Amino acid sequence: MTLDSKIPEGKLEDKWSNYQLNSQLINPANKKKLNIIVVGSGLAGAGAASTLAELGYDVQCFCYQDSARRAHSVAAQGGINAAKNYQHDGDSVYRMFYDTLKGGDFRSREANTYRLAQLSAPLIDHFVQQGVPFAREYGGTLVNRSFGGVQVQRTFYARGQTGQQLLLAAYSQLYKMVRAKKVKMYPRHEMLDLVVIEGKAKGIITRDLVTGELKRFAADAVVLATGGYSRVFRLSTLAVGCNGSAIWKAHKKGAFFAAPSFTQIHPTALPQTSEAQSKLTLMSESLRNDGRIWVPKQKGDPRKANDIPEEDRDYYLERRYPSFGNLAPRDIASRAAKERIDAGYGCGKLNNAVYLDFKTAIDKLGLETIKDRYGNLFSMYQKITGIDAYKEPMQISPAAHFSMGGLWVDYELMTSIPGLYAIGECNFSDHGANRLGANSLLQASIDGYFILPNTINNYLASEMKVDRPDTSHPEFEKSELETSQHIDKLLAINGSKTVGHFHRVLGKVMWQECAMSRNRSGLEKAIVQIKAIRDQFWSDVKITGGKDELNTELEKALRLADFIELGILMCMDALEREESCGAHFREEFQTEDGEAVRKDQNFSYVSAWEFEKGNFKLHKEELFFEFVKPSIRSYK
Amino acid sequence: MHLKFIRKLILALSGLFLCLFLIVHLSANCLLIFPEATARVLYNTYSTTLRESTFIKVISYFLYASIILHVWYALLTTISNRKSKPQKYVVNRTNENSTWSSQNMGLIGILILLFIVVHLANFWARIKLGLGEEVLLDKHGNKDVYEVTYSLFQNFYFVIFYSLLAFPLGLHLHHGLKSAFKTLGFYHKKGLELLAKVSLIYALIISVGFGLIPIIVYFK
Amino acid sequence: MKIKFKIWRQEGPEDKGAIKEYTVNDLTEEMSFLEALDHLNEQLVLKNEEVIAFEHDCREGICGQCGVFINGRAHGPINNITTCQLHMRSFNDGDTIFVEPWRAKSFPVIKDLIVDRSAFDRIIEHGAFISTNTGSAPEANALPIPKAVAESAMDAASCIGCGACVATCKNSSAALFTSAKINHLNNLPQGKAEEHKRVEEMTAQMDIEGFGSCTFTGACEVECPENISIVNIAEMHARLMKAKILG
Structure with a gap:
């Protein structure tokens, strides 16, 4: 099978309109007869489900949480980029496109990335109209700020809650359509398999998380919007329930998985403090605007941060990257921190953190200015750590964050299985090997609101002539049976170790060998280790409780079983790519410095x-690369 | 539609009317602390004037209605609110997030209602309905209401009863006054801060006033 | 740290449920409260017992999914945080901790500490949106919104829908939740077109769901992780009366 990205003809700026001109349409009366399944209710899923319903399709939407509003889009703090050029600082669609392409180290399609930038401006209009309370100037116009590694101000934000506010807008719009009976919402339902009939995606099997019942749902097209898979590292900035199961099941049914090893490590998360830790909380990247990052010059310096004099501190980012300093891009900052920590200079209880110090900024700008800029982040830091960061430096550490990789999709966001679409973080489309800050909310929203509703018709127009299969179709029978056997098999193991144990072991291997820097022997070793973990998991895991009830251990086990397999593929992909690009850094492929x-x-x-x-x-x-020439990223 | 809210509106409006009434009531009671001869004349004249005024007659019907509506809708609201929380917590530290009185307005209300019943029996029943011991006339020909009051507060137990029950009244008013305004949609932030202070001062004045007068009369 | 947990266990909606006692010896101060529960659950698995079902997701105080009553307080002893932001350092070695699910008629228990908060979704369904479709938005800066208005809308909009307000309210009133949403949208010019309908329908749904009426104990604003002010409720009342008169 050859991969056809279906990039439309024409100049970069005309491709999307050319596509729309040539795509097939469906008349409103016929849309009613078409059913679409949307799995996931984050920004991408809720945006798609509500917009498709507004267009007239019959939509069924699923999420594993108790309500669509919980999806992890809520956690994005910083903002959303858009090429509005409100600040009159020379921004344009082209510049935003170029920044994104370059930020991704030229590992994404020009046409996709351009479309992302192109649709960003109308997206802000859309969210404002939906009642998102973006920050405003006194005159009433929208405020922008700058964000990681770009030279213009194009980030829109709603306090430290941008993701939450955008998701609430999408969720409200979704429930508007629920009330209009155009969307049927299924919360507390987890997709466990994709049903493919005659090569086309035609439905899903879900588990009702309250009753444990396996259910079949048929549709004319299936849209996955299930988010990122960085929980494969266990400790990550993601929600504890985030998982890769839906896309993994789709992968096993034939959807290609693109660039699985492209996972971003965020430099400013809170460090792990105990073995039992379940989550690494992200501190907004914006802190690096005024904070200085350092470690002690002496290995294992026992002194408290404030007792270490200037001459004994190593401001390693400023030392290594004099022009960008503390504002070096995420991958570089993360890697530099890891290098220091691994070399034994880490601070904190487990020697796994670096200091982020605001003393210079407070001295220079005054306490009030810092409070005004970062007050909510400092209070969040205090809530979690109990430490007053106005008085002593924060301790931060890199943490697994965004997965650029995901299901391979073409320009229409369709996977390699006809009728199966992947939108938002669960696809691989616009970010290449590294995502720029404030671009994830953007991509999720644009995929859901603007792109998918304009491309799915091109497929469904031809499906109009085909009857939708009934859930009694043998493929549904087969999928449900397989799922049920999979669950029975897990429950029957009755071994001696918890699901959590296996996840910790997997996470350690992945973090050690497939995170910020990778090398051949490490990856080869990791593959062997993960395969061993898989075998142990399937022979020694212990899950209590039954399948016909709310069983959180079973949920975790099902997700972990998929993560283990995904882990192997991630290592294989990292091994195969013998270069360093973006978030993928192979130790064998680096310059002398x-x-x-x-x-x-x-x-x-x-x-x-x-x-x-x-x-x-x-x-x-x-x-x-027809329109731009890939250049070398330098932040020296 | 919005039955629960309408009930709360009635509660708030009747409550506020009763708050206003209490000011008038307390002002009149203050006459009792003058020296005996002056107090008797003033108090009896005042109460006769009230009884003979048509305007006050109308107001008094409002008053009866307010008491009845306030009690009735408080009862309905409490019953429906209790239904909304059928199962209680094993441990619930309400004292850490709210005042005791705000959590127990119903209980306090029952105490106050008990008080009102006794109070009406002591005065209203005797003076207006002519039940029990006959009320004599003073030398100006007015009903000697002063004597009714004075003799009642020579009874130690009544003094204790009247004075003690001024406490729950104060608690009820402190929470009730500011809440009534919020129920009625007063949402000015600064105004509400001021209102909280006014409620406190008002509750203090009313409860201390009503609490002290029986004691003063007792020792007269 | 050694902690004695007294946790509500209930197999399903029909089960009566009861407090069960568990002692955990090897907790540390750095652990979050939910990690302590994770830890207890792993021990239960190894003892072949069913784990305690509780809800959680983002574990950073923003998704609103977690929420239990801890020692008599919604989200635990500290004001204005979520359960996942509570850490064991807020307790002492040897403490006994009571853990109960949210209690409200409108939040029926599903299992152990998990309750059904879909009533909130149904309130949202009744008007917490602006009825324009994707694609019909005017230019974002075409309609200036004064900073103060945007800020006050944002204050109200920050609600994460955890349900602590209902849980802590003696009347299980959803007034704080509902009013925050109404005031967020009704304050903005985009929300004006449907302001009266919105406030009437959302408050009516609040009653239909069986939530009690607000008696202004103020407990909700102390437990609200987003510091949403009770003044919102008064504002909602004003809007409702205005809607009744003008709408």
């Missing part, structure tokens, strides 16, 4: 993995 070496001649492609009877087969989608 430790900078990434990208190999455009051999690796300017998107890796897309096919699941083939337990093995993974690599397909390559070559990336063509």
Whole structure:
């Protein structure tokens, strides 16, 4: 099978309108007859479900949480980018496109990335109209701020709650359609399998998380909007329930998995403080605007941070990257922190953190200014750690964050299975090998609100002529049976170790070998180790409780079983890509002073993995740069 | 539609009317602390004037209605609110997030109602309905209401009863006054801060006033 | 740390439920309260017992999914935080901690500490939106919104829907939740077109769901993780009366 990205003809700026001109339409009367399943209710899922319903389709929407409003889009604090050029600072769609492409180290499609920038401005209009209380100037116009590694101010925000506010807008719009009986909402339902009939996605199998009942749902198209999979590292900035199961099941049913190893490590999270820790809380990247990052010059310095004099501090980012200093991009800042921590200079109880110090800024700008800028972050820090960061430096540490990788999709956001779409973080589309700050809310929203509702008709127009299969179809029978057997098998193991134990072990391997920096021998070792973890898991896991009830241990086990398999693929992908690009840093491919070496001649492609009877087969989608010339990222 | 809210509106409006009434009532009671001869003349004249005024007659019907509505809708609201929380917590530290009186307005209300019943029996029944011991006339030909009051407060137990029950009244008013305004949609932030202070001062004046007068009369 | 947990266990909506006691010896001060429960659950699995079902997701105080009554307080002994932001350092070695689910007629228990808060979704369904479809928005800066208005809308909009207000309220009133949403939208010019309908329908739904009426104990604003002010409720009342008169 060859990968057709279906990029439309024409100039960069005309491609999306050309696409829309040529795509097939469906008349409103017929839309009613078409049913679409949307799995996930975050910004992408809720946006898509409500917009599709507004267009007239019959929509069924699923989420594992108790309400659509809980989806992890809520956690994005910083903001959302848009090329509005309200600040008159020379921003444009093209510049935003270029920043995003360059930020992703030229590992994404030009056409997709351009469309992201192009649709960003109307998206802000949309959210304002939906009642999102964005920050305003006294004159009543919208405020912007700058964000990680770009030179213009194009980030819109609603206090420290941008993600929450955007999701609430999407959730409200979704429930408006629920009330209009155009969307049927299924909270506390987890998708456990995809049903493919005659090569097309035609439905899903879900587990009702309250009763344990397996249910079948048929549709004319299935949209996955299930978010990122960085919980494969266990400790991450993601919600504890975030998982990769839906996309993994789709992958096993034939959808190609693109660039699984492209996962971003965020530099400013709170460090792990105990073995039992379940989550690493993210502190907004904006803190790096005024905070200075350092570690002691002496290994294992026993003194308290405030007792360490200036001459004994190593401001390593300022030392290594004099021009960007503490504002170096995420991947670089994370890697530099790891380098210091691994070399034994880490601070904190477990020697796993670096200091983020505001003393200089407070001295220079005054306490009030810092309070005004970061007050909510400092109080959040205090709530979690009990430490007053106005008085002593914060301790921060890198943490697994965003997954750029995901299901391979074409320009229409359709996966390699016809009728199966992937939108938002669960696809691989716009961010390449590294995502820029404040671009994730953007991509999720644009996929859901603007792109999918304009591309799905192109597929459904032809499906109009085909009858929707009934849930009694043998493929549904088969999928449900397999799912049920999978659950029975897990429950029957009755071993001696908890699900949590296996997740910790997996997380350690992944964090050690497949996170900020990777190398051949480590990855090869990791694959062997993960396969061993898989075998132990399937022979020694212990899950109490039954399948016909609310069983949180069973939920965790089902998700972990998929994470383990995904972990193997991530390591394989990282092993195969013999270059360093974006968040993917291979130790063998670096300059003498430790900078990434990208190999455009051999690796300017998107890796897309096919699941083939337990093995993974690599397909390559070559990336063509017609309009820009890939350059080398330098932040020195 | 909005039955629960309408009930609360009636509660608030009747409550506020009763608050206003209490000011007038307390002012009149203050006459009792003058020296005996002056107090008797003033108090009896005042009460005769009230009884003979048509305007006051109308107001008094409002008053009866307010008491009845306030009690009745408080009862309905409490019953429906209790239904909304059928199962209580094993441990519930309400004292850490709210005042005792705000949590127990119903209980306090019952005490006050008990007081009102006794109070009406002591005065209203005798003076207006002519039940029990006959009320004599003073030398100006007015009903000697002063004597009714004075003789009642020579009884130690009544003094204790009247004075003690001024406490729950104060608690009820302190929470009730400011809440009534919020129920009626007063949402000016600064205004509400001021209102909280006014409620406190008002509750203090009313409860201390009503609490002290029986004691003063007792020792007269 | 050694902690004695007294936790509400209830198999399902029909089960009567009871407090069960568990002692955990090896907790540390750095653990969050939910991590302590995770830890207890792992011990239960190894003892072949069913784990305690509780809700949680983001574990950083923003999704609103977690929420239990801890030692007589919604989200525990500290004001204005979520359960996941509570850490064991707020307790002493040897303490006994009572853990109960949210209690309200409109939040029926599903299992152990998990309750059904879908009543909130149904309140939202009755008007917490602006009835315009995707694609019909005017230019964002075409309609200036004064900073003070945007800020006050944001104050109200910050609600995370955890349900602590209902849980702590002796009347299980949803007035804080509902009013926050109404005031967020009704304050903004975009929300004006439907302001009366919104306040009437959402408050009516609040009653239909069986929530009690607000008696201004003020407990809700002390437990609200987002510091949403009780003044919102008074504002909602004003809006409701205005809607009744003008609407």
